[in-house]
Amino acid sequence: MGSIAIVFLGAWLLSTVIVLIPQAREAIRAWDLLQLIPEWRFFAPRPGRNDYFLLYRCHDADRKPTPWKEVSLSRDRGFHNVIWNPCRRERKAWLDMVSELLDVYKGQPNAGAQASVPYIAILRAVSREAKASHPGHSVQFLIVSRDGLAGAIEMAPVLMSSVHSL
Amino acid sequence: MTGVPSAGTCLLWSARLVSVGLVISCLEYIAERGVLSNAGLIDWELGRTRTRLGVTGPGARIFNALFSYPNVLALVACRLVLAVIMLVAGPAGWIVTVPAFALAVAFCIRSPYGKDGADHMSNIVLGALAVAALVPQPGVRLAAVAFIALQCALSYTIAGIAKLPERQWRTGDHLCGILGTECYGLRPFAQRLNRKPALARALSVGILFWESTFILGMLAPRPVALAYLGLGIAFHLTIAVFMGLNSFVWPFLSAYPCLFYWLEVRPW
Numbered sequence: 001m002g003s004i005a006i007v008f009l010g011a012w013l014l015s016t017v018i019v020l021i022p023q024a025r026e027a028i029r030a031w032d033l034l035q036l037i038p039e040w041r042f043f044a045p046r047p048g049r050n051d052y053f054l055l056y057r058c059h060d061a062d063r064k065p066t067p068w069k070e071v072s073l074s075r076d077r078g079f080h081n082v083i084w085n086p087c088r089r090e091r092k093a094w095l096d097m098v099s100e101l102l103d104v105y106k107g108q109p110n111a112g113a114q115a116s117v118p119y120i121a122i123l124r125a126v127s128r129e130a131k132a133s134h135p136g137h138s139v140q141f142l143i144v145s146r147d148g149l150a151g152a153i154e155m156a157p158v159l160m161s162s163v164h165s166l
Numbered sequence: 167m168t169g170v171p172s173a174g175t176c177l178l179w180s181a182r183l184v185s186v187g188l189v190i191s192c193l194e195y196i197a198e199r200g201v202l203s204n205a206g207l208i209d210w211e212l213g214r215t216r217t218r219l220g221v222t223g224p225g226a227r228i229f230n231a232l233f234s235y236p237n238v239l240a241l242v243a244c245r246l247v248l249a250v251i252m253l254v255a256g257p258a259g260w261i262v263t264v265p266a267f268a269l270a271v272a273f274c275i276r277s278p279y280g281k282d283g284a285d286h287m288s289n290i291v292l293g294a295l296a297v298a299a300l301v302p303q304p305g306v307r308l309a310a311v312a313f314i315a316l317q318c319a320l321s322y323t324i325a326g327i328a329k330l331p332e333r334q335w336r337t338g339d340h341l342c343g344i345l346g347t348e349c350y351g352l353r354p355f356a357q358r359l360n361r362k363p364a365l366a367r368a369l370s371v372g373i374l375f376w377e378s379t380f381i382l383g384m385l386a387p388r389p390v391a392l393a394y395l396g397l398g399i400a401f402h403l404t405i406a407v408f409m410g411l412n413s414f415v416w417p418f419l420s421a422y423p424c425l426f427y428w429l430e431v432r433p434w
Binding site for chain 2: 013085086092
Protein backbone atom coordinates (compact mmCIF):
# COMPACT_ATOMS: atom_id res chain seq x y z
CA MET A 1 0.00 0.00 0.00
CA GLY A 2 2.90 2.32 0.79
CA SER A 3 4.27 2.05 -2.76
CA ILE A 4 0.84 2.71 -4.29
CA ALA A 5 0.41 5.84 -2.16
CA ILE A 6 3.84 7.14 -3.17
CA VAL A 7 3.21 6.40 -6.87
CA PHE A 8 -0.16 8.20 -6.62
CA LEU A 9 1.45 11.34 -5.18
CA GLY A 10 4.27 11.12 -7.72
CA ALA A 11 1.83 10.82 -10.62
CA TRP A 12 -0.15 13.80 -9.30
CA LEU A 13 3.03 15.88 -9.11
CA LEU A 14 4.20 14.77 -12.55
CA SER A 15 0.80 15.67 -14.06
CA THR A 16 1.21 19.20 -12.67
CA VAL A 17 4.31 19.56 -14.83
CA ILE A 18 3.04 17.68 -17.91
CA VAL A 19 -0.15 19.76 -18.08
CA LEU A 20 2.08 22.72 -18.97
CA ILE A 21 2.95 21.07 -22.30
CA PRO A 22 0.32 22.37 -24.74
CA GLN A 23 0.09 19.04 -26.63
CA ALA A 24 -0.57 17.11 -23.41
CA ARG A 25 -2.90 19.63 -21.78
CA GLU A 26 -6.17 18.52 -23.37
CA ALA A 27 -5.49 14.82 -22.73
CA ILE A 28 -4.78 15.46 -19.05
CA ARG A 29 -7.81 17.71 -18.68
CA ALA A 30 -10.01 15.01 -20.27
CA TRP A 31 -8.89 12.53 -17.59
CA ASP A 32 -8.90 15.00 -14.73
CA LEU A 33 -12.61 14.64 -13.93
CA LEU A 34 -12.02 15.56 -10.30
CA GLN A 35 -10.12 18.70 -11.32
CA LEU A 36 -7.13 17.78 -9.17
CA ILE A 37 -4.41 18.97 -11.53
CA PRO A 38 -3.60 22.64 -10.94
CA GLU A 39 -2.27 25.10 -13.48
CA TRP A 40 -0.09 27.41 -11.49
CA ARG A 41 -0.39 30.69 -13.35
CA PHE A 42 -1.36 33.42 -10.89
CA PHE A 43 -2.25 36.17 -13.40
CA ALA A 44 0.25 34.89 -16.00
CA PRO A 45 0.99 35.49 -18.75
CA ARG A 46 -1.63 38.18 -19.46
CA PRO A 47 -3.64 39.10 -16.41
CA GLY A 48 -7.19 40.38 -16.43
CA ARG A 49 -6.78 44.12 -15.99
CA ASN A 50 -10.43 45.01 -16.50
CA ASP A 51 -13.48 45.32 -14.36
CA TYR A 52 -16.63 44.17 -16.11
CA PHE A 53 -20.05 45.64 -15.47
CA LEU A 54 -23.39 44.11 -16.40
CA LEU A 55 -26.14 46.40 -17.70
CA TYR A 56 -29.60 45.57 -18.95
CA ARG A 57 -32.53 47.31 -20.53
CA CYS A 58 -36.10 46.28 -21.19
CA HIS A 59 -38.12 46.67 -24.36
CA ASP A 60 -41.88 47.18 -24.23
CA ALA A 61 -44.35 45.79 -26.75
CA ASP A 62 -43.46 48.63 -29.19
CA ARG A 63 -39.74 47.68 -28.83
CA LYS A 64 -39.10 51.00 -27.12
CA PRO A 65 -36.10 50.49 -24.79
CA THR A 66 -35.73 51.73 -21.23
CA PRO A 67 -32.41 53.35 -20.17
CA TRP A 68 -29.57 50.94 -19.31
CA LYS A 69 -29.47 49.89 -15.67
CA GLU A 70 -26.58 48.19 -13.86
CA VAL A 71 -27.02 44.80 -12.19
CA SER A 72 -25.40 45.27 -8.83
CA LEU A 73 -22.68 42.78 -8.00
CA SER A 74 -20.96 42.85 -4.64
CA ARG A 75 -17.95 45.12 -4.96
CA ASP A 76 -17.27 45.71 -1.29
CA ARG A 77 -13.48 46.07 -0.99
CA GLY A 78 -11.56 47.26 2.03
CA PHE A 79 -8.73 46.42 4.39
CA HIS A 80 -10.97 44.00 6.32
CA ASN A 81 -10.69 41.75 3.23
CA VAL A 82 -7.28 40.70 4.51
CA ILE A 83 -9.18 38.32 6.81
CA TRP A 84 -12.80 38.31 5.70
CA ASN A 85 -13.88 38.55 2.06
CA PRO A 86 -17.18 36.72 1.50
CA CYS A 87 -17.96 38.58 -1.75
CA ARG A 88 -14.74 37.36 -3.36
CA ARG A 89 -16.25 34.22 -4.86
CA GLU A 90 -19.14 36.02 -6.53
CA ARG A 91 -16.73 38.58 -8.04
CA LYS A 92 -14.41 35.82 -9.26
CA ALA A 93 -17.35 33.81 -10.62
CA TRP A 94 -18.49 36.88 -12.56
CA LEU A 95 -14.99 37.37 -14.03
CA ASP A 96 -14.81 33.66 -14.93
CA MET A 97 -18.20 33.84 -16.65
CA VAL A 98 -17.35 36.91 -18.72
CA SER A 99 -13.99 35.45 -19.69
CA GLU A 100 -15.61 32.16 -20.75
CA LEU A 101 -18.38 33.94 -22.64
CA LEU A 102 -15.90 36.06 -24.59
CA ASP A 103 -13.96 32.90 -25.49
CA VAL A 104 -17.18 31.21 -26.61
CA TYR A 105 -18.05 34.17 -28.84
CA LYS A 106 -14.59 34.00 -30.43
CA GLY A 107 -15.07 30.35 -31.39
CA GLN A 108 -18.77 30.04 -32.23
CA PRO A 109 -21.46 31.79 -34.19
CA ASN A 110 -24.00 33.79 -32.22
CA ALA A 111 -26.57 30.99 -31.88
CA GLY A 112 -24.03 28.58 -30.38
CA ALA A 113 -22.79 31.15 -27.90
CA GLN A 114 -26.37 31.86 -26.77
CA ALA A 115 -26.72 28.22 -25.73
CA SER A 116 -23.58 28.37 -23.59
CA VAL A 117 -23.71 28.12 -19.80
CA PRO A 118 -22.28 31.62 -19.10
CA TYR A 119 -24.70 33.29 -21.55
CA ILE A 120 -27.70 31.57 -19.99
CA ALA A 121 -26.44 32.31 -16.48
CA ILE A 122 -26.04 36.01 -17.23
CA LEU A 123 -29.39 36.17 -19.05
CA ARG A 124 -31.03 34.53 -16.06
CA ALA A 125 -29.48 37.08 -13.69
CA VAL A 126 -30.72 40.08 -15.68
CA SER A 127 -34.12 38.47 -16.33
CA ARG A 128 -34.67 38.12 -12.61
CA GLU A 129 -34.10 41.84 -12.04
CA ALA A 130 -35.99 42.87 -15.17
CA LYS A 131 -39.04 40.76 -14.35
CA ALA A 132 -39.41 42.56 -11.03
CA SER A 133 -39.34 46.03 -12.56
CA HIS A 134 -40.80 45.49 -16.06
CA PRO A 135 -42.97 42.35 -16.18
CA GLY A 136 -44.08 41.30 -19.65
CA HIS A 137 -41.27 43.11 -21.43
CA SER A 138 -38.25 41.78 -23.33
CA VAL A 139 -34.74 42.12 -21.99
CA GLN A 140 -31.28 42.72 -23.42
CA PHE A 141 -27.95 42.81 -21.61
CA LEU A 142 -24.70 44.61 -22.24
CA ILE A 143 -21.29 43.90 -20.74
CA VAL A 144 -18.95 46.88 -20.51
CA SER A 145 -15.36 46.89 -19.35
CA ARG A 146 -13.05 49.40 -17.72
CA ASP A 147 -9.27 49.11 -17.69
CA GLY A 148 -7.80 49.10 -14.20
CA LEU A 149 -5.95 52.33 -14.81
CA ALA A 150 -8.62 54.14 -16.82
CA GLY A 151 -10.79 56.92 -15.42
CA ALA A 152 -13.98 56.05 -13.59
CA ILE A 153 -16.24 56.71 -16.60
CA GLU A 154 -14.00 55.35 -19.36
CA MET A 155 -16.06 52.27 -20.17
CA ALA A 156 -15.95 50.24 -23.35
CA PRO A 157 -18.77 47.97 -24.57
CA VAL A 158 -17.64 44.36 -24.84
CA LEU A 159 -20.73 42.36 -25.73
CA MET A 160 -24.39 43.09 -26.36
CA SER A 161 -26.92 40.28 -26.22
CA SER A 162 -29.92 39.69 -28.44
CA VAL A 163 -33.35 40.75 -27.14
CA HIS A 164 -35.04 37.94 -25.19
CA SER A 165 -38.63 37.62 -24.01
CA LEU A 166 -39.07 37.58 -20.28
CA MET B 167 19.37 15.45 13.84
CA THR B 168 18.21 16.44 17.32
CA GLY B 169 15.62 19.18 17.17
CA VAL B 170 14.52 18.41 13.63
CA PRO B 171 10.73 18.06 13.56
CA SER B 172 9.34 14.82 12.16
CA ALA B 173 7.39 14.59 8.91
CA GLY B 174 4.34 13.88 11.08
CA THR B 175 4.80 17.18 12.93
CA CYS B 176 5.02 19.02 9.61
CA LEU B 177 1.76 17.45 8.46
CA LEU B 178 0.15 18.37 11.78
CA TRP B 179 1.00 22.05 11.25
CA SER B 180 0.04 21.91 7.58
CA ALA B 181 -3.33 20.48 8.62
CA ARG B 182 -3.85 23.23 11.18
CA LEU B 183 -2.92 26.05 8.81
CA VAL B 184 -5.03 24.77 5.92
CA SER B 185 -7.92 24.33 8.36
CA VAL B 186 -7.87 28.02 9.28
CA GLY B 187 -8.43 28.82 5.60
CA LEU B 188 -11.20 26.22 5.36
CA VAL B 189 -13.00 27.59 8.40
CA ILE B 190 -12.92 31.12 6.94
CA SER B 191 -14.00 29.84 3.52
CA CYS B 192 -16.96 27.90 4.96
CA LEU B 193 -18.08 30.87 7.05
CA GLU B 194 -17.81 33.10 3.96
CA TYR B 195 -19.98 30.63 2.00
CA ILE B 196 -22.56 30.67 4.79
CA ALA B 197 -22.51 34.48 4.97
CA GLU B 198 -22.98 34.79 1.19
CA ARG B 199 -25.02 31.60 0.72
CA GLY B 200 -27.18 33.21 -1.93
CA VAL B 201 -24.35 32.78 -4.42
CA LEU B 202 -24.83 28.98 -4.15
CA SER B 203 -28.60 29.17 -4.64
CA ASN B 204 -30.42 28.74 -7.94
CA ALA B 205 -30.51 32.52 -8.14
CA GLY B 206 -26.75 32.79 -7.63
CA LEU B 207 -23.77 32.70 -9.95
CA ILE B 208 -22.33 29.47 -8.47
CA ASP B 209 -25.53 27.44 -8.72
CA TRP B 210 -25.95 23.76 -9.48
CA GLU B 211 -29.14 23.92 -11.56
CA LEU B 212 -27.24 25.37 -14.51
CA GLY B 213 -23.73 24.22 -13.56
CA ARG B 214 -24.72 20.54 -13.68
CA THR B 215 -25.40 20.79 -17.40
CA ARG B 216 -21.62 21.07 -17.93
CA THR B 217 -21.05 17.40 -17.16
CA ARG B 218 -22.88 14.24 -18.20
CA LEU B 219 -22.53 13.02 -14.62
CA GLY B 220 -24.81 15.82 -13.50
CA VAL B 221 -27.56 15.14 -16.05
CA THR B 222 -28.01 11.41 -16.61
CA GLY B 223 -27.42 8.12 -14.83
CA PRO B 224 -27.65 7.15 -11.18
CA GLY B 225 -24.78 9.54 -10.34
CA ALA B 226 -26.93 12.49 -11.41
CA ARG B 227 -29.54 11.71 -8.73
CA ILE B 228 -26.84 11.58 -6.05
CA PHE B 229 -25.15 14.75 -7.27
CA ASN B 230 -28.50 16.54 -7.49
CA ALA B 231 -29.35 15.52 -3.95
CA LEU B 232 -25.98 16.69 -2.62
CA PHE B 233 -25.33 19.80 -4.67
CA SER B 234 -28.73 21.44 -5.08
CA TYR B 235 -29.60 24.37 -2.86
CA PRO B 236 -30.12 24.39 0.13
CA ASN B 237 -28.74 20.82 0.54
CA VAL B 238 -25.29 22.07 -0.40
CA LEU B 239 -25.26 24.10 2.81
CA ALA B 240 -25.15 20.78 4.70
CA LEU B 241 -21.94 20.00 2.83
CA VAL B 242 -20.57 23.40 3.81
CA ALA B 243 -21.47 22.65 7.43
CA CYS B 244 -19.72 19.24 7.22
CA ARG B 245 -16.61 20.93 5.81
CA LEU B 246 -16.71 23.43 8.64
CA VAL B 247 -16.96 20.72 11.31
CA LEU B 248 -14.10 18.71 9.77
CA ALA B 249 -11.96 21.84 9.48
CA VAL B 250 -12.52 22.70 13.13
CA ILE B 251 -11.54 19.14 14.14
CA MET B 252 -8.34 19.39 12.07
CA LEU B 253 -7.60 22.81 13.50
CA VAL B 254 -7.81 21.49 17.04
CA ALA B 255 -6.47 17.96 16.62
CA GLY B 256 -4.39 18.03 13.43
CA PRO B 257 -5.01 15.44 10.70
CA ALA B 258 -6.81 13.18 13.26
CA GLY B 259 -6.79 10.06 11.08
CA TRP B 260 -8.37 9.12 7.78
CA ILE B 261 -11.88 9.44 9.17
CA VAL B 262 -11.36 13.22 9.13
CA THR B 263 -8.89 13.84 6.29
CA VAL B 264 -10.51 11.64 3.63
CA PRO B 265 -13.99 13.23 3.94
CA ALA B 266 -12.35 16.69 4.12
CA PHE B 267 -10.53 15.98 0.84
CA ALA B 268 -13.62 14.43 -0.77
CA LEU B 269 -15.70 17.49 0.10
CA ALA B 270 -13.03 19.82 -1.28
CA VAL B 271 -13.09 17.90 -4.58
CA ALA B 272 -16.90 17.89 -4.57
CA PHE B 273 -16.97 21.68 -4.43
CA CYS B 274 -14.62 21.87 -7.43
CA ILE B 275 -16.92 19.51 -9.38
CA ARG B 276 -20.04 21.47 -8.44
CA SER B 277 -19.01 24.59 -10.33
CA PRO B 278 -15.81 25.84 -11.94
CA TYR B 279 -16.85 29.46 -11.34
CA GLY B 280 -15.27 31.37 -8.49
CA LYS B 281 -12.37 28.94 -7.99
CA ASP B 282 -8.74 30.03 -7.85
CA GLY B 283 -5.22 28.83 -7.08
CA ALA B 284 -5.98 28.86 -3.37
CA ASP B 285 -8.61 26.12 -3.89
CA HIS B 286 -6.05 24.05 -5.78
CA MET B 287 -3.41 24.43 -3.08
CA SER B 288 -5.98 23.59 -0.41
CA ASN B 289 -6.94 20.43 -2.34
CA ILE B 290 -3.28 19.47 -2.70
CA VAL B 291 -2.61 19.76 1.02
CA LEU B 292 -5.84 17.93 1.91
CA GLY B 293 -5.07 15.21 -0.68
CA ALA B 294 -1.60 14.64 0.74
CA LEU B 295 -2.99 14.56 4.30
CA ALA B 296 -5.62 12.03 3.24
CA VAL B 297 -3.04 9.75 1.59
CA ALA B 298 -0.72 9.98 4.61
CA ALA B 299 -3.61 9.14 6.93
CA LEU B 300 -4.85 6.22 4.80
CA VAL B 301 -1.39 4.64 4.69
CA PRO B 302 0.21 5.51 8.03
CA GLN B 303 3.79 4.61 7.19
CA PRO B 304 6.90 6.81 7.67
CA GLY B 305 7.79 6.63 3.96
CA VAL B 306 4.32 7.81 2.91
CA ARG B 307 4.39 10.65 5.45
CA LEU B 308 7.72 11.75 4.00
CA ALA B 309 6.34 11.51 0.46
CA ALA B 310 3.34 13.62 1.49
CA VAL B 311 5.63 16.31 2.94
CA ALA B 312 7.79 16.27 -0.21
CA PHE B 313 4.67 16.42 -2.40
CA ILE B 314 3.28 19.49 -0.64
CA ALA B 315 6.67 21.26 -0.62
CA LEU B 316 7.31 20.55 -4.31
CA GLN B 317 3.81 21.65 -5.36
CA CYS B 318 4.27 24.93 -3.51
CA ALA B 319 7.74 25.52 -4.98
CA LEU B 320 6.45 24.62 -8.46
CA SER B 321 3.49 26.94 -8.13
CA TYR B 322 5.68 30.03 -7.65
CA THR B 323 8.30 28.99 -10.20
CA ILE B 324 5.82 28.11 -12.97
CA ALA B 325 3.87 31.33 -12.41
CA GLY B 326 7.06 33.41 -12.48
CA ILE B 327 8.45 31.80 -15.63
CA ALA B 328 5.06 32.18 -17.37
CA LYS B 329 5.17 35.94 -16.71
CA LEU B 330 8.72 36.53 -17.93
CA PRO B 331 8.00 36.78 -21.71
CA GLU B 332 5.39 39.52 -21.14
CA ARG B 333 7.01 42.94 -21.48
CA GLN B 334 4.25 44.59 -19.45
CA TRP B 335 5.08 42.41 -16.48
CA ARG B 336 8.70 43.54 -16.70
CA THR B 337 7.71 47.21 -16.95
CA GLY B 338 5.20 47.04 -14.08
CA ASP B 339 2.21 47.95 -16.29
CA HIS B 340 0.37 44.70 -15.58
CA LEU B 341 0.93 45.07 -11.84
CA CYS B 342 -0.59 48.57 -11.87
CA GLY B 343 -3.42 47.34 -14.12
CA ILE B 344 -4.40 44.50 -11.78
CA LEU B 345 -4.15 46.72 -8.71
CA GLY B 346 -6.42 49.22 -10.46
CA THR B 347 -9.35 46.82 -10.75
CA GLU B 348 -12.18 46.87 -8.25
CA CYS B 349 -12.04 43.09 -8.06
CA TYR B 350 -8.36 42.66 -7.20
CA GLY B 351 -7.03 46.05 -6.27
CA LEU B 352 -7.20 49.37 -4.58
CA ARG B 353 -7.62 51.98 -7.32
CA PRO B 354 -6.17 54.99 -5.43
CA PHE B 355 -3.04 52.97 -4.60
CA ALA B 356 -2.72 51.74 -8.21
CA GLN B 357 -3.06 55.24 -9.61
CA ARG B 358 -0.37 56.50 -7.22
CA LEU B 359 1.90 53.58 -8.13
CA ASN B 360 1.29 54.22 -11.83
CA ARG B 361 2.68 57.74 -11.39
CA LYS B 362 5.95 56.22 -10.10
CA PRO B 363 6.94 53.88 -12.95
CA ALA B 364 10.40 53.13 -11.52
CA LEU B 365 8.84 51.85 -8.29
CA ALA B 366 6.19 49.84 -10.19
CA ARG B 367 8.92 48.29 -12.37
CA ALA B 368 11.08 47.46 -9.34
CA LEU B 369 8.17 45.81 -7.53
CA SER B 370 7.09 43.83 -10.57
CA VAL B 371 10.62 42.69 -11.47
CA GLY B 372 11.16 41.76 -7.82
CA ILE B 373 8.05 39.56 -7.81
CA LEU B 374 9.05 37.98 -11.14
CA PHE B 375 12.56 37.25 -9.87
CA TRP B 376 11.37 35.81 -6.55
CA GLU B 377 8.68 33.65 -8.19
CA SER B 378 10.71 32.30 -11.09
CA THR B 379 13.79 31.45 -8.98
CA PHE B 380 11.90 29.99 -6.02
CA ILE B 381 13.02 26.40 -6.62
CA LEU B 382 16.64 27.55 -6.94
CA GLY B 383 16.17 29.51 -3.71
CA MET B 384 15.25 26.28 -1.92
CA LEU B 385 18.58 24.81 -3.07
CA ALA B 386 20.61 27.88 -2.05
CA PRO B 387 22.54 28.26 1.24
CA ARG B 388 20.30 28.33 4.30
CA PRO B 389 20.18 32.12 4.88
CA VAL B 390 19.17 32.69 1.26
CA ALA B 391 16.55 29.92 1.40
CA LEU B 392 15.14 31.37 4.62
CA ALA B 393 14.96 34.79 2.96
CA TYR B 394 12.93 33.23 0.12
CA LEU B 395 10.48 31.78 2.63
CA GLY B 396 10.29 35.07 4.53
CA LEU B 397 9.55 36.89 1.28
CA GLY B 398 6.87 34.28 0.55
CA ILE B 399 5.08 34.97 3.82
CA ALA B 400 5.34 38.73 3.18
CA PHE B 401 4.08 38.20 -0.39
CA HIS B 402 0.91 36.41 0.70
CA LEU B 403 0.17 38.91 3.46
CA THR B 404 0.71 41.80 1.02
CA ILE B 405 -1.62 40.41 -1.65
CA ALA B 406 -4.19 39.78 1.07
CA VAL B 407 -4.01 43.45 2.08
CA PHE B 408 -3.81 45.04 -1.37
CA MET B 409 -5.74 42.54 -3.50
CA GLY B 410 -8.22 41.14 -1.00
CA LEU B 411 -6.91 37.63 -1.66
CA ASN B 412 -7.33 36.40 1.90
CA SER B 413 -8.04 32.93 0.52
CA PHE B 414 -4.42 32.50 -0.63
CA VAL B 415 -2.83 33.12 2.76
CA TRP B 416 -3.72 29.95 4.66
CA PRO B 417 -3.50 27.23 1.96
CA PHE B 418 -0.12 28.49 0.79
CA LEU B 419 1.26 29.05 4.28
CA SER B 420 0.13 25.51 5.10
CA ALA B 421 2.82 24.31 2.68
CA TYR B 422 5.54 26.25 4.50
CA PRO B 423 6.09 23.72 7.34
CA CYS B 424 6.98 21.23 4.59
CA LEU B 425 9.39 23.72 2.98
CA PHE B 426 10.99 24.41 6.39
CA TYR B 427 11.28 20.63 6.88
CA TRP B 428 13.18 20.40 3.60
CA LEU B 429 15.66 23.04 4.83
CA GLU B 430 16.17 21.02 8.02
CA VAL B 431 16.76 17.62 6.46
CA ARG B 432 18.67 18.48 3.30
CA PRO B 433 22.28 17.35 3.52
CA TRP B 434 23.84 20.80 3.04
